[in-house]
Structures are given as structure tokens and as C-alpha cells.
Amino acid sequence: MKREDINVLIVDDEVALANTLAQRLQMRDLKVGTAYDGAEALSRLKVDRPDVIVLDLRMPGMHGMEVLREIKKACPEIQVIVLTGHGTDKDEEEVKKLGGFGFLKKPADIEMLAHKIKAAFKEKCARTL
């Protein structure tokens, strides 16, 4: 799979974390952009057309669950992986219910995250065929 094949958007209010994760994923042949809150992420949906979104839950302004709901409403084909520091089992259930592809806890192993992103992309391709 070449770099331009998978377009990923990382949404996290911790700028340093989002940027470092982006760099690490870019080194794993993914094309990665960043957004630092939910509103910015939603505004980028039509412009950047991400295949997969890696989404934090607790962010200033819009909560991650609200962002997930809006993403699925606007672009249901986009796959969303929630990456949170404090997610509960209840959160995981809610993410599933809203159509999220995965639920990982911080700090996540980078190889596992990259693998999950690739699996999410495959799912997106299968659904849009």
C-alpha cells in the first residue's frame, strides 16, 4: 500500500500528541493530517476527504461522541477509531452504537494503531464497492 492510498485525520486537542502521532504514522506509509478540536475536524471532512479518523473523546468544545455522531451523519463511509485516555466500557459501547470502527486506549501501541487504521480502510473500501 502506498502513502497516498490511505488518508488519515487525527483529532486531538493535545497538539503535541496529535503532531507526534501524525509523524509516527507518516513513517508507516500513511498520509496524515491533524485537527485540534471537533469543529475543525468537521470542517475538514469535505475538503480533506479522510478515509479514517482517529478521534479523541474529551476535547474542549464538542465532545468526541458528538463529533462521531456528526461525522457519521455527514459522511457515513468514513471509518472512525476512537483513541482515548479515559474511556469506559460504556463509552466503548456508545462508540459501537454510533458506528465507530474501533476503540483504543492511550497510550496505544503504534503498530497496533497503524494496523487498525489499515483494517478500517479495508472496511471502508468494502462498503463503498
Added chain:
Amino acid sequence: MDAQYENELRNLQMRFIGKIIAGFTHEIKNYIAIINESTGLIGDMMKVGKSVENDLPAYLDIIHSIEDHIEKTNGHFRYLNRFAHRMDSPLSSFHINESLEELIALLKRFANQKRIVFKQDYDTDKPTVYSNPAILQLIIFTFLEQNIMELEQESTITLQTTVTDQSVRVTIIPNGKRIEGSSVSIPSELLDIVIKELGGNISQDREKETIILLPLRPL
């Protein structure tokens, strides 16, 4: 104080401590995640053969970020340690500004969720009060939390200290539109009793400001 009020006060204190620890651990977990990803990035760069000679600025940027987040972690631990020691003795002399600064640092995360900004306007004389620091922080926390819950996003809350004759005045001034919100407050009878025990008094206008007067005492 009778047993019922004492019990109520303990419950509020437990809730307060829980909230402070939850905010603290969230913050620390984020810093650790950043440090973890940064060291991981250094490892990734080495694996793909990026040499220190050729990519020194990139390596230094990551190292500075790690140092910065270790310093932030340390600062947060200092605040939590000071906060814990406020409970060492029921009455003591302490700098009110320091006590408020510590509370704000530990509560900032909750306010950030609604993009509410704390403004601090403290008397430069660094006033010292003689009171129960843990209970005083609980009272101020309750008013701050109430405002965070009831104010719209992007509001401000100003904390002010001023010295007047024999007392120190702590003023909490909310600035923003009110929304419907459920918040925990200290029942007024209990608040009156506690403030009296602290040797101070309080005047409240939920929409405008809350003023707490405390006895001034040099260290």
C-alpha cells in the same frame, strides 16, 4: 457542628478530592502519552537511519518536547502535593493567593472542556489568612464548579483577592451567559456554619459575584 452537617461536609469533601484526582490523573496521563510517543518517534527515526548529525534539529525538537512535558508533569505533582498537605492541620496560616493558584491549576482541565478561562487578579501584598485551608478550598471549588456548569462556553471567571482592614476579601466574578445546568452546591445552612467556623463571612449573588471575607493574619 452537628453530626448530620459534619457527614454532609465529609461527603462534599470526598467528592471534591475525587474530582481533583480525576483531573490530575487525566492531565498526567496525557503528558505520559506525549512522552511515550516522543520516545517512540526517536526510535522510529533511528530505525529508518536518520542520523543525529544530519537530523539534529528534528532530534532536538523532540528532546525539548520531552523535557517540557516532564517539567509540566513535575509542576502538576507539586500542586497536588501542596493540595494534599492542606489537610495536615485543621487551622493554619497560609498565603491565600498560593492556595487559589493551586486550585485553579488543578481545575483548569474542567474549565478547558467548556473553553472557560480563569482570570486571576491577586493582591500583590500576598495576604496571609488564618483559617482551615482544605475547607476553604472546598468552598471556593464549589462556587467555581457551579459557575463552570452554569456558564456558556467561552465565558470567564475572575478570582480576585484584596486586603481590607483586618480581612482578606476573595471575590469570584463570573462573566458570561447562564445556561441550564445541574451543579452541586453547599446547602446554605451548612455554608453559614462552615464560614462561621472559618472566622469569616460570605455574601452571594449567583449571577454577579460571590465574596468571602476571611480574617487576616500575618505569618
